[in-house]
Amino acid sequence: MRVDVIMPQMGESIAEGTLTKWLKKPGEKVSRDEPIFEISTDKVDAEIPSPSAGVLAEVKVQEGQTVPINTVVALIETDGSATATASQAPAAPAKESSAPAAPAKAPAAQADGAPSPKAPPASRPQAQPAPASSGKPEFPKAAAMAAAGASEEEIRRVRSSPVVRKIAEEQNVDISRLQGTGSGGRVTKKDILSAIDSGGASAGAASGGAAGGATQRAPGPVTHMPAYAPGERVEIVPMTNMRKKIAEHMILSQETSAHVTQVTEVDMQATMKLRAKHKAAFEERNGAPLTVTAFMVRAAVEALKAFPVVNSSIDGDNIVYKKDLNIGIAVALDWGLIVPVIRNAGDLSLSGIAKAVRDLADRARSKKLSPDEVQGGTFTITNPGGFGSLFGTPIINQPQVAIMGVGSIDKRPVVVDDAIAIHYVCYMTLSFDHRLIDGAVGAQFMSHVKETLQEARFPDIA
């Protein structure tokens, strides 16, 4: 499918922009967020990133032309086959299908004559790919595909997994008539089993069109609220593969672990001072910035060595202690979230960690992480403070048993030797699996982290 590239809005008072340079030629491949053209407005030049991965199919505005904002300047042909590169591509959802309507961005409802909600132009990477955080989109793909003339078989395939299809076949159940509770309205194994149990899903037993989402169900507790009412003004955007995976992973984790979160206050003054002192020389020497993240990883590593249970997994009735400290770093992307892993962080110096962080962040951005670089983590650090949150209560990255959250680092009044001082302070959290880790151990672990940071124990900084 083709995605519009538009002249972005660069500011309130700016109504137009001059396209000064194409950085890509028609026919060239572009990755999402890669700069594809440059614009100029008054005294400002800016690089504009591509809204999608694909091939620059058509250039509609030539270098030197000035056009109003939101003008379509180019079209990008998104490549269905590139979805093979897994979670990082904003994949078209129905990749097996050659059906014409597999819209990644277009409103799904337009083909069936329903009033088409105005689609906001997709110039910037879409930070919120799906407005579905509070509910699950219901049949969006199926409805769109049905409207577009897709076969029942295609609809079934989109809305289920091979296992579910097999069960459906054996039990003679029509998947397209089931209300899925999985991500994107998928029919999960649980859905189909409960439908079979309740007897409400055999072919012909259920009525109601997919579009209305009004499939009749056997009486029982309401387990799934419709995401929108018929006629409600909505825009339906299929989740990207990455978003679907994140959603599945989060729910899996919530269902797996007994989550508990503890909050610890850490006085960051000594570490921030140490950082300021060594920052320039460190970067000069190592070619990587001395980030707070590097200190956090280092502090966590020391604590993990002292409390190996935090670096373990649960396997049935066994505790699996991991000998390597592979620290995942949650990296926020414009298009989602990825957790690259610093391998053997236990053997790395502060500079080794800083370089690894830089390298992984770089490659996360340019989508050059290989699959094994986002696997095999034994403990994860996430940083809700990066966006200003005081602290977070993160969800454990399965099959790990703990995740450390770093809140914002702010100056606050603190009591030092019975006097009030202004120090950098940070709220740090540990979410852990209470099946395995007791509160006391969690607290001791975080005390260890806290001591390392408060006393700035980083002897290998220089």
Add this chain to the structure above:
Amino acid sequence: MASTAPHFEPPSRALPRAARRLCEARWLGRIEYGEALALQERASRALKDAQFAGTRADETLLLLEHPPVITLGRNAAEADVLAGAERLAALGVTVEKTNRGGQVTYHGPGQLVGYPILDLNPDRRDVGRYLRDLEEALIRMLATYGITAGRSPGATGVWVGEAKIAAIGVHLSRWVTTHGFALNVTTDLDAFSLIVPCGLKTRGVTSMQRLLGRPVDLEEVARRFVPEFASIFGREVALDAAAVPEGH
């Protein structure tokens, strides 16, 4: 049309303390254009890395002066460089093409050059506002010397009467800024005869020295600029490497 009558937009309000970002201001003295470019690139890269890592990197304000150099912005016309190659070589003036906005300008000794490397995400994603804010910080700083400067509608920069005292040109990548402003402090204004500044054929240039009738210390100007910049941009700005003040 070229009035210096106040054309101010309301000054930006400082953010509440907790949301303030740390910006490290560095006085670099005289530094080659290419060298400063590399520093800008590095600082900009750190901010973009932090965007992706979800961490917070410090911002940077580079304050410096360049040896004589003519820089061509993206919109520059070659014809705006009036002097021939031989004359430029004789004067020791190099010519650099850059990716900033704007046209052609001259940098040289006695000119305060400021390169703010800021991440305008999430609350300042507006190029017009950014330009007006830069102008405002300069106007306020000039006021501390008793110089009444202003804006000229449609001509970005800072003006005193009919003459331009500071030029502005900016590059944005993921809303991270590079390049910035050049303020004539004790600049040899004759050097501007080598070019058509900013493509403006009819208007002149001026300097703080010309307006005040006395030499002005460049580093002192830089020092006075920092607090104005900090208050306009809502940043906590620490001059030089002392990014973390003594707590107690």
